[in-house]
């Protein structure tokens with residue numbers, strides 16, 4: 001008995017000493033904050049006009065000529081015959097595409113969705129030479145006691161439309177009277193926000209643009225929520241402008257790569273049985289990089305194309321609405337649930353569908369009618385090829401800004417709580433879900449609303465405690 005327990009106890013002791021030691025090394029290994037891009041005007045070189053402070057209300061509108069052109073392209077659709085007995089394993093299934101195109105031509109009505117988009121107040125303002133689009137909603141209903149500014153950030157291949165069900169929930173006061181003032185911008189190069197004309201518009205450049213937007217709108221401090229690119233951009237804002245960020249909530253936490261304790265845990269976690277290093281509560285058996293390597297290879301091909309030759313794929317996608325729909329909606333299928341690839345419809349319709357076809361097509365329509373797919377995929381080039389070192393550095397810079405995570409079971413990048421904590425000592429809220437995918441705000445708006453609120457309540461308590469410098473006076 002003693003003979004077996006002693007070495008085990010020693011190993012455990014050694015492991016703890018090692019981890020504690022590595023934890024100290026983590027601080028030394030944390031990189032310096034990278035410099036933000038030097039370019040301050042991303043517009044065309046020929047345009048030297050300055051930004052100004054103007055904020056203009058706008059109505060989003062697509063011309064009839066654009067819709068007529070789309071119609072004729074959809075009618076000329078070329079059928080791609082799928083191999084027998086295939087679902088979405090080879091990519092978007094041709095038989096289902098036929099059905100989708102028919103729905104697009106005969107049932108889908110853009111004007112209805114355009115009105116819906118315009119039921120939110122839309123604005124433009126010029127920042128760093130770019131016309132930036134955003135939705136801005138203030139709580140207008142009765143019972144508001146506390147208004148909290150929230151910058152909410154979308155990613156690829158999404159748009160501000162991902163938030164159309166979540167925003168009205170956020171702007172409605174809860175039982176405590178807390179309601180959000182929501183600012184939902186389109187990333188420059190996505191949807192209605194103008195694309196950079198110059199090279200180098202990275203996530204860090206976007207972070208600076210969005211912080212300037214909040215300052216222009218009169219917010220000295222604000223919260224951030226983001227997934228996908230919105231998570232990366234929010235992560236950088238908290239590093240670059242911590243004095244303005246009250247808290248950062250994400251459904252896709254960034255992996256710190258440079259911390260020695262993280263590297264050791266990544267490797268050890270891939271060998272140790274479930275529950276030893278990463279608890280079941282973390283929602284995964286072992287560290288995803290090892291257990292799910294095959295999943296990562298299967299799902300990351302798009303990223304290599306976009307990070308190397310964005311304009312090449314951009315030509316194909318800008319010239320064909322069917323190609324664009326296949327490229328975008330395949331992601332909404334398999335990133336919501338990887339098992340959807342086994343279904344002939346990708347579960348984009350039927351009992352397991354997470355979204356309606358109209359919702360999915362509206363997101364595709366935003367890319368099509370604004371012609372923004374090429375500029376949207378260029379962000380991968382700017383971040384992963386042109387500024388790779390900078391991006392990796394940001395991931396490993398610690399921040400004591402209050403942090404919250406909602407970790408959904410089908411998220412592409414899940415990070416266990418203890419790893420998130422390495423770079424976020426003030427991780428105030430971490431919740432694991434046994435369901436839910438990458439487009440969580442679009443798929444589970446009620447749950448996201450309650451998650452954001454749970455985090456913001458914890459962060460408000462945290463700030464209230466820090467703000468009590470007067471002392472309480474002793475009982476005598």
Ligand SMILES: *[C@@H]1O[C@H](CO)[C@@H](O)[C@H](O)[C@H]1NC(C)=O
Nearest residue numbers: 060061062063064065067111
């Ligand atoms: C599109 O055409 C319809 C019918 O002719 C017209 O009423 C409408 O104003 C047009 N819309 C736009 C945005 O031009």
